[in-house]
Structure formats: structure tokens, C-alpha cells
Amino acid sequence: MMTNYGNRVTQGQFSFLPDLTDEEITAQIKYALDNKWAVNVEYSDDPHPRNTYWEMYGMPMFDMEDPAGILMEINECRKTFPNCYIRVMASDATRGTESVKMSYIVNRPSVEPGFNLVREERNSRSQGYTILPYACNKPEGERS
């Protein structure tokens, strides 16, 4: 078990709050749509902080204007991958940004075992650090 506040991975915008309800998720989706950002859903069983490319649950929903439709996609993803981390992201295509504007976790595995910090002794007391998620101890196909 993780020993930080909430005993959980704290990536994303709202990990320090109680899990968002569907109604709260819908409000956040609406904010993204009001800003003309494209929303997409991603899932992963590897919460390493530098694991950038989670699996995409479909393409970004560029033309979906109804928050309820997006929530439906999120719930489909939750049903398919109940024991994965799932995050909702929003992308802004405006010049000067052209990047991610929102990212928040909406589903977690029932157990979050955390990370092993592996130290490598180097010269002059310096150390090399490697962070290994316990969740990835097994091969990819045998994890959940």
C-alpha cells in the first residue's frame, strides 16, 4: 500500500479529492467542450510517472458535443478495464498551446501497490535512481 495522502497515485488534476462522481465528471467534460478542446479517454496498468503513452480508448472525440456521450465512453472503458487506471484528457489545438489542457484520473485498480525505488551506487556518494511500479512485476498480458 502507498503511504502518501490518500494512499494512491496522485497524478492528474483531482487525485487529492474524493473520487469524482459521474455528475462531477460531466461538469469537467462540459468545461473542456466549452473551451473547444477535444476530449479523449486513456487507460493503463502501468502508473510509472514517465509512462506517457497510455492506451487510447478510441480516438479523441473531436466532434462529440454532448458531455453525456463522452461520459458513456468513459463508463464503457471502466467496464472493459475495471482494474486499470483510466484518465480523461483534453487537448487544445490553439496556436501557442497545441497540447494537453486537462488530465484527471477517473478509475483506479482496487489495490495500488505503489513503487519500488531502486538505488544504484555510483561514485562520490551519488546514486542512480530507478522507479519500478510493483503493478508491472508480471508480464503485460498477465497483470489484472
Added chain:
Amino acid sequence: MADNEVKGKERYKSGVISYKSMGYWQPDYEPINTDVIAMFRLVPAKGVDPEEVAAGVAGESSTATWTVVWTDRLTACELYRAKCYKCDLVPNTGPGTETEAQYFIYIAYDMDLFEPGSIANVTASIIGNVFGMKALKSLRLEDMHFPVAYLKTFDGPATGIIVERERMDKFGRPLLGATTKPKLGLSGRNYGRVVYEALKGGLDFVKDDENINSQPFMHWRDRFLYCMEAVNKASAATGEIKGHYLNVTAATMDQMIERAEFAKELGSVIIMIDLVIGYTAIQSMAKWCRANDMILHLHRAGNSTYSRQKNHGMNFRVICQWMRMAGVDHIHAGTVVGKLEGDPAMIHGFYDVLRETKNEVNLENGIFLEQDWASMNKVMPVASGGIHAGQMHQLIHHLGEDVVLQFGGGTIGHPQGIQAGATANRVALEVMIQARNEGRDYLAEGPEILQKAAKTCAPLKAALDTWKDITFNYESTDTADFVPSATTSN
């Protein structure tokens, strides 16, 4: 051409003639798109014609000396001569008011007067000699405009807001930081303890203070080693990317590079420098950071010496401009509600210069000259000094989401410890961003939103109880000239 300008043979007769008649006062001149423009606030010495002093400032910041020289005629002198084209009385100064007359003067410089890509060269002209001229009582550089062609000779921020967020994997909310306290005296081991606790509790960054370099109580290598232990341990405890601004400020460039290289070897995502190292050193470090994928944090140590008083020196907004060009990724730019100088409108102006793609004229925020930033990266402003979780709604309202909010005392001074202090700040931040996105009137409902979140978060409750309504309401010294502005944070 001005009425009293002298031309031809008469102009170059040996001797002394006025700056105006030498051609530095051109009231009909219309700036062209290859001109750099500087705008100053001028108080002439007693009894001196303001236009003549204004022409003097143009002259001495470009080609002139005190007497006529024939060697001008070997050059394209009319091009190289800076031209003062406007000299306006500042509102609410001069006869009939309590303040002596001040003038806003506008000067155009051909961009070839400046070496491409050199802030040091720009400053040597613009704030070089002219501030000491006897003919003026005081002078303040208020604003500058750079043509895109000249701007493009600078690399700009090594990383920029967008890439910093991608590298840190943090989107849609301000970043959270804290400065290790006490700023001086901790051993390396104890110092790293503060870093670990604050990062594990929920902050994204911890920061060295401006004057922590390599003192007898803590050698820089010790600090770097212990801080990186703290950063990596906190990262493993939370699954988030974390950082500590390792201050590489040192006596010489060689030492700074040595320290930066060590930070890189240890895997730090960010290093830090102080404004006092000087423009050349700042640009050198920005180039190093760009070449080494490092975020560059700049602490504005020293700026208030010359930017705070309204009558003499330079506006901090121009320092923001220069630092964006010089290539820093972070700069301290005020909090509005905290303990350090900062009129809200002026601070909005600083933030606009750092973060916008284009600045339109906005007199209310002190922006006199438009600036197209082309595609130059944006600088992340840092709000630090006397802020706490109870002000979260005000901070987000004034400063937006592309900002690092640094709660030093507001983290480390928490009654339940540093981790709890960090958690209180993070919970306050997330709940306020959630409310903002939901379209609530979070500024008005802020205290209520925080109290509600505190019901399920003991650390936030303790923070709110401890600091309640602490705020720092003093008159600002640097205020806008065109609107009556509230200088308190209410």
C-alpha cells in the same frame, strides 16, 4: 523634421549645439516596423526644457556625445540617430498638482543599433549612460517594443510553459512549490528532509532560496545529493514527477556550469539562477539549459533596488520582457495578495508580458507599447511570498492557471508538519480548480468551498484555522497612471 533642427554644413560646425537641433527630437516621426521603441518617465532638472532633455536621452542612448563631431558624416547617421517622437505630460503631475511635472517620452531606435541576440547589448544602450545625465532629475524605463525580426534573434525560454507541463506531466492547474526554510543554516541532511516532506505531501516543486549557494554550513554538492534523494523518494511515494530547483548561482561562470552539470548528472529536471548574476550569465545558462533539456528557474533577487520606485530606475515589466528574450522558464512576478510589492493591475501586466502571444496596449496594466511575441516560448510566472491555502480562490482569480504558487511558510509552518502543509495546499488548489471548471463563482464562494473541503481534509482545516484572514494590505509604490487602482488585496 523639427522646426529647430539644423541641417547640412551648419549642423556639423565644431562646437556645442542642443540635442534637439542635432536631430534627436523628431515630433513628426512615425515609427516603422524595424524600430525598437523605448518609453521612459522623465523628470527634467529644474528649469530645463523637457523636449531638450528627451532629445538628450535619445542622443546619449544612441549616437550622440556632448559636442558636434565631424565623424558622424562618415556614417548613415540619420538612420542611427535615435529619435524622440513624443513627449507627453504624465496625468496628475505638473502645474496645479502636488507632484512635479513628469513626462512620458517615446524614443525609436533602428534595430541595427543592437547586436542580434544580446540582452547585454540592448541594456548597455537603453539603460547605459542616460540615467546619470545632469540635465534630468530622474528617469524610469517604463516599456519597450521589439520588432519581430529582432526578437527572432533570441532563442527565448529554454523550455517554455507548454513543454514544461508535458515534461512534468502536470496539466490544467497551477503548479505548487515551496521554498525551503529557514533559508540559511540547515545542513544538507536536514535540508533534504524539508524537500522530501513537502514533495511527498503534494507539492510539485521545492526551491532553494536565492542566497543558498555553498556556505560553510552546507556545501553545494551535499545539498544537491540530499535534494535528489528527496525528489526521487517522493516521486516513488506518489507516482508523480517532482523537482527541486537546485540553485547553481556561484561566483564564476565556470562554477555555475560545474554545478549545472552535476545537477544534470543526478537527474534533476530543473536548475535555478539569481537575477544578480547578470544578463550575460543568464543568457549563457539559458543556452546551457536548452542544450541539456533543463528547466531554468530565475529568482528576481535584487530587482527591487531599481524597479520598485516609480520615479527612477526601470519597470519590472521590462525585466520580464528581457528575461523572456534571454531564455528563462520561470520568473518571480508577484502574488497580488502576498507580502511583497505588487499592485494588482501592474502584476497582471507582468503576467501578460510573460505568458501572452501578443500584448496589446493596455494602459490600465501599464502596457504602453504593443508587442508581438511571434512564437517565442512563454515564461511561467512564480508567485511567492506570504501566501497560504486560505487565499486559493484569490490567487487563481488574479493569476490564472499557468503559474507556480509557492507556499514556503504556508507549507513548512503548518501546525501538523510539512507533509500536512503541502497536502492542505494541494487539496485547496484542486478543489478550487474543480469549482472554477464547474462554472461556479469561486471568487465569491471561495471561503465556503475551502471550508467544505476541509471537512474531509484535516490538514486543510488546520491551515485555514492557523492563517485565517492573514493578508498584507499596504499601499503599492508602483501603480498605474491612468486609472485609480485598489492597492489592497481585498
